[in-house]
Amino acid sequence: MHTDWTTTPVTADLLRGALDVERTEHGVLPHRLPAWARAQCADGQLAMAEAQPSGVRLVFRTRATAVELDTLRTKRVYVGAPPRPDGVYELLVDGHLAGQGSVTGGNIMTIDMANGTAETQPGPPGTVRFTGLSDALKDVEIWLPHNETTQLGALRTDAPVEPARDPGRRVWLHHGSSISHGSDAAGPTTIWPALAASLGGVELVNLGLAGSALLDPFTARTMRDTPADLISVKIGINLVNADLMRLRAFTPAVHGFLDTIREGHPTTPLLVVSPILCPIHEDTPGPCAPDFTGLSAGRLRFVAMGDPAERAVGKLTLNVIRDELARIVEQRAAEDPNLHYLDGRDLYGDADSAELPLPDQLHPDAATHRRIGERFARLAFAAHGAFSDRSG
Structure with a gap:
């Protein structure tokens, strides 16, 4: 168990792929449409889709060998259907896949497609953990579940975090x-x-x-x-x-x-x-x-x-x-x-x-x-x- 953790607030400058970041009581919620655009359409399907962080990732540099991220997910359950798989978090180190994980708990959105209704039951945050990483200075990306609304809480590492380098890519x-x-x-x-x-x-x-x-x-x-x-x-x-x-x-x-x-x-x-x-x-x-x-x-x-x-x-x-x-x-x-x-x-x-x-x-x-x-x-x-x- 690591005892010397560095806690880094999740802010917009740590995120790529999000066009807006909303502050919530549980941390931050990445959005893929800006607030003014969301205000122009009351469609529930759009609201759910743009708040699911497809392509959104946390990006930083660190020597950490262990990384933890507290998140509050909203998991969808469809009436009459088998359970959906948990959303997947993927850790990339210097561009290469180095780990996968999921979180437990979270809000449960129950969707009845036959009646066109949805209800959300609140639940507790969870934590995704990645361990056993090299202590070399490296670029780390945590890709968020593409199909599961994810509010981001604390980012903890066993070494300090610094901003990612500009990749210089198009x-x-x-x-x-x-x-x-x-x-x-x-x-x-x-x-x-x-x-x-x-x-x-x-x-x-x-x-x-x-x-x-x-x-x-x-x-x-x-x-x-x-x-x-x-x-x-x-x-x-x-x-x-x-x-x-x-x-x-x-x-x-x-x-x-x-x-x-x-x-x-x-x-x-x-x-x-x-x-x-x-x-x-x-x-x-x-x-x-x-x-x-x-x-x-x-x-x-x-x-x-x-x-x-x-x-x-x-x-x-x-x-x-x-x-x-x-x-x-x-x-x-x-x-x-x-x-x-x-x-x-x-x-x-x-x-x-x-x-x-x-x-x-x-x-x-x-x-x-x-x-x-x-x-x-x-x-x-x-x-x-x-x-x-x-x-x-």
């Missing part, structure tokens, strides 16, 4: 759906954007927002105002899931979203990514609904509720969206040479679906996250890609 700002958020990835460093960022040698700011990639103007303004060297937007699946808009609204909304980003980043490489293959929505509109018939056996699947014939009246499907995104990018690229398009089926397509089908018909599993991340890195960061380091 910053990649990415926006997308639950797939970009992390869905069913194994841990926070293997969600596909984190894996792609590691392979591409860039710093990730992840605005993957489960269920909430809906061309919201406040998200575009957030991206406009966030420093970045590379930007990508993955658009489509949530618009179909939610049956949110018709083609008439979609096209100008995409233009407006891109216009807003360009106000703050006029020449930054900007990559528009269309949806990966999702067979239930390729030609069938939304809305998308959960199928509860296998829930008690641990199987939740999603079904498309729309009618393919409704495409004639402007309902969106993934193929409609891909065609329109490709057309919009081609049109705009005539005057914007730093705008690029990537067909999501190049990340996960028919052959991948046959080998690694989406378990719930909507979200990729851990192996598929790895494949998508590796493919994105190969396509985007390669010498010919949208994110190639042309200055190098």
